[in-house]
Amino acid sequence: MNRTDDISSLFSRFGASAGSYHEFESQIDYKENPPVPEPEKAPASPEAALTIEVVADSAEAPLSEPLVSIEPVASMPEQPASEPAPEPVPVAEAEQNLAYPVDAQLVPPTSQPLITQPSLAILPAAPNRLRNLLAEVVQAREVEAQALAEEAVRQEAARGRPAKCKAHVVVVVSLKGGVGKTTLAAGLASRLRLEGGRTLAIDLDPQNALHYYLGVEQGESGIGSLNGAGHLWHDRLKPGFDGVLLLAYGVLGDDENHALMHAMHEDRHWLARQLDSMDLGASDVVLIDTPTGSTASLAQALDVADEVIVVTTADAASFNTLDPIERLLNAPHARAASSHCHYVVNQFDASREFSRDMLEVFKRRLGQQLMAVVALDNTLGEALAYGRNPMSAAEPSPACEDVLQLAEQLKVRFKTSCAQEVEAQ
Structure with a gap:
């Protein structure tokens, strides 16, 4: 096929004939332009996928309808690598920073606004x-x-602090229960009468048991019910064995007991003031039975004590309480400097080898502070059951004999202290 046939076919497609086609030579000499380097194409956007170009042959007549050419779609440009995420903040540091505004530098930059909830x-x-x-x-x-x-x-x-009580005050204490403290206190009270004087027994133990041993009927009133009620102690004393005057602890309600403990804690010399109101003389003796252990009542009793009797037994458990009781008694302001402290081994069973060995240990440990040893005797317990005074029996038991000897030693000490006070004046 020659060029004429090509032109005829082309004209036929457009509804024309080849006879109307005339070819002529151009009078202008066209020179080809030197190739111009194409500029670097910017990455095509995804929307610019198609381009339209008009193609014309320099040697042919222009066409009435341009040809359409399709270029391949430009590849999507690679997204720039995202910046590294900030390192996580330690939990401890985050908790410390909770009380302060968030640092803006910790928020990664972004081109779009962030929509956040209110931060805590x-x-x-x-x-x-x-x-x-x-x-x-x-x-x-x-x-x-x-x-x-x-x-x-x-x-x-x-x-x-009120003036020192003129009466001789004996305080019976123990850091361990079951040693016969109240029994010994009752026996001493019935045998500590001085010529021309009175013997008063004051029960500071909430167990309220001293009245049993002194033959006094149980009553509701006591030191707790009298406290703060305007009643004087000497008006409520009750007689017991051998003329002993007893002021029982009494049966207290919760409010009365709380008020009594509050009064003792608030006033360190509460008991001293009570004794001062009783107008006691130099021939009077006051024996105070205290609760077991370190209590506010014990502190009040030690504040007025002239003689402190520590009751113990010849066993290992009682021996272990010696150090605590010594620290308690020797604490600053625990008791008057003029008071004296002695120990009594009670309920001693001489038939047991172990008891004898333990007594020897106590003697070596306490030395001159061991004042007396009271034998184990069932007579005291039987007398309590029958409501009798064991100290007034025609034939005293071994335990009663030991208590009598202890009472005589205390009387001698009372006379000695009186003589020393007279000389001091």
Whole structure:
């Protein structure tokens, strides 16, 4: 096929004939332009996928309809690598920063606005807030307690300590139960009468058992019910065996017991003031039975004691209480400097080798402080069951004999102390 046939076919497609086609030579000499380097194409956007070009042959007549050419779609440009994520903040550090605004430098930059919920970072952490509130409450209570203690000290200093009681005060103590403390106290009370004087027995033990041993009927009233009620102690004394005057602890309700303990804690010389109101003389003897262990009642009794009798037994358990009782009795301001402390081994069973060995241990440990040894004797328990006074029996038992000897030793000490006071004056 020659060129003429090609032109005829082309004209036929457009509804024309080849006869109307005339070819002529151009008068202009066209020169080819030197190739121009194409500029670097910018990455085509995804929307520019198609381009339209008009193709014309320089030697042919222009066509009435341009040809359409399709270029391949430009590849999507690679997205720039995202910046590395910030390192996680440790939990401990994050908790510390909760109470402060979030640092803007910790937020990664972005081209689009961030939509965030209100952050709790501007609020203090709940656990820390609760801890601070509890600390404030504790501190307030400590300040209040200190203020009350200082006020109690000021009131005590304003009232001052009353004058020393003229009577001889014997305090019976023990750090261990079951050693026969109350039984021994009752026996001593019935045998400590001085010529021309009275013997008073005061029960500071909440067990309220001293009245059994002294033959006094149980009553509701006692030191607790009389406290703060305007009643004087000497008006409520009840007679017992051998003329002993007893002031029982009494049966106290919760309110009365709380008021009594409060009075003892608030006033260190509470018992001294009570004895001072009883107008006791130099021939009077006061014997105080205290509760077992270290209590407010014991502290009040030691404050007025002239003689302290520590009751123990010849066994290992009692031996282990010697160090604690010594620390208690030798503590500053625990008792008057003029008071004396002695030990009594009670309920001693001479038939047992172990008891004899333990007694030897006590003797070596206590030395001159061991004042007496009271034998184990069932007569005391039987006398309590029958309501009799064991100390007034026609034939005293071995235990009663030991108690009598102990009472005589205390009487000698009373006379010696009286003579020393007279010489001091």
